[in-house]
Amino acid sequence: RKEVEQDPGPFNVPEGATVAFNCTYSNSASQSFFWYRQDCRKEPKLLMSVYSSGNEDGRFTAQLNRASQYISLLIRDSKLSDSATYLCVVRPSGGYQKVTFGIGTKLQVIP
Amino acid sequence: EAGVVQSPRYKIIEKKQPVAFWCNPISGHNTLYWYLQNLGQGPELLIRYENEEAVDDSQLPKDRFSAERLKGVDSTLKIQPAELGDSAVYLCASSLTTRRGDTEAFFGQGTRLTVV
Numbered sequence: 001r002k003e004v005e006q007d008p009g010p011f012n013v014p015e016g017a018t019v020a021f022n023c024t025y026s027n028s029a030s031q032s033f034f035w036y037r038q039d040c041r042k043e044p045k046l047l048m049s050v051y052s053s054g055n056e057d058g059r060f061t062a063q064l065n066r067a068s069q070y071i072s073l074l075i076r077d078s079k080l081s082d083s084a085t086y087l088c089v090v091r092p093s094g095g096y097q098k099v100t101f102g103i104g105t106k107l108q109v110i111p
Numbered sequence: 112e113a114g115v116v117q118s119p120r121y122k123i124i125e126k127k128q129p130v131a132f133w134c135n136p137i138s139g140h141n142t143l144y145w146y147l148q149n150l151g152q153g154p155e156l157l158i159r160y161e162n163e164e165a166v167d168d169s170q171l172p173k174d175r176f177s178a179e180r181l182k183g184v185d186s187t188l189k190i191q192p193a194e195l196g197d198s199a200v201y202l203c204a205s206s207l208t209t210r211r212g213d214t215e216a217f218f219g220q221g222t223r224l225t226v227v
Contacts, residue, residue: 008151032212043202043218044154087153091213098167099216101153 001026004090006102013109017078021105023088024070032091033064033071038104039084047073047086078109113137115219117203123225129191132222136184136205142213143180145188146202148221154202160186161208193226200224 005024013019025033033050048055050062050071061074075082088102116135124130136143141162146154157176159167162183171178175194180186190197200223206216 004153043220045218046215098156098159099213101155103151103153 003027003100004088004102006088006105008103008105010106010108013078013107015078015080015109015111017109018074018076019078019107020072020074021086021088021107022070022072023090023102023105024068025088025090025100026069027090027092028069029092030069030090033062034089034091035060035062035071035073036087036089036101037084038087044087044101075107078107080109080111083107083109115203115205115217117201117219117222119222120220121223121225123227124193126195126226127192129189130193130224131187131189132201132203132224134186134188134203134219136186136203137217140205140207140217141183142206142208142216143186144204144206144216145178145186146204146218148200148202150199157188190224193224195226198224198226 003026035047036044037047038044048057048062050064054063059076063072085104085106087104091099118133143160145157147157148154156170158171158178160180163180176190178188200221202218202221204216204218207214
């Protein structure tokens, strides 16, 4: 089983729709979680960290389910500009914290 | 403030030729990463430096890849000789590592390598 698994998509959704992505991780010792956004032919950029209690940033909500070992990203009221690949990032606890990226989920918001 | 700067942005070389990539991290960031990203995949760590020390190079193919960060600031990644399968985007990132952990990693725009 891969350390971090994501559905590569693409998820094609109409403008204004709500869409959610999940990301599962295999290492139960994982402690820090992030969502990065990567536009086509651009570098990844941090979208948001994922906290144990869940967190929201505008139209974006991130949640963590430690029991089932997955994190989720919910996007409400999708905009055309949300079209991108969303990368799940997991970092275990420990002295040296190696970060593992998922393959990314591609989102295409259509007019 | 300048972000992570990488050069060149694009490189096309023939197989068996050497190639080098350069990265200048964000000022003050002590940790530097080189990642490889293939099409449709997430970035995969090649090497991580804390200051001038390579603390994780377990994924670096050492038969043909080498990296250095001599003064703990900018870094070069070299491939010699390049193979067709090395065609990918090479991303550099930097962050600040303290006793409390790493800050957010910022990425450069990457070098897109094509080996023909």
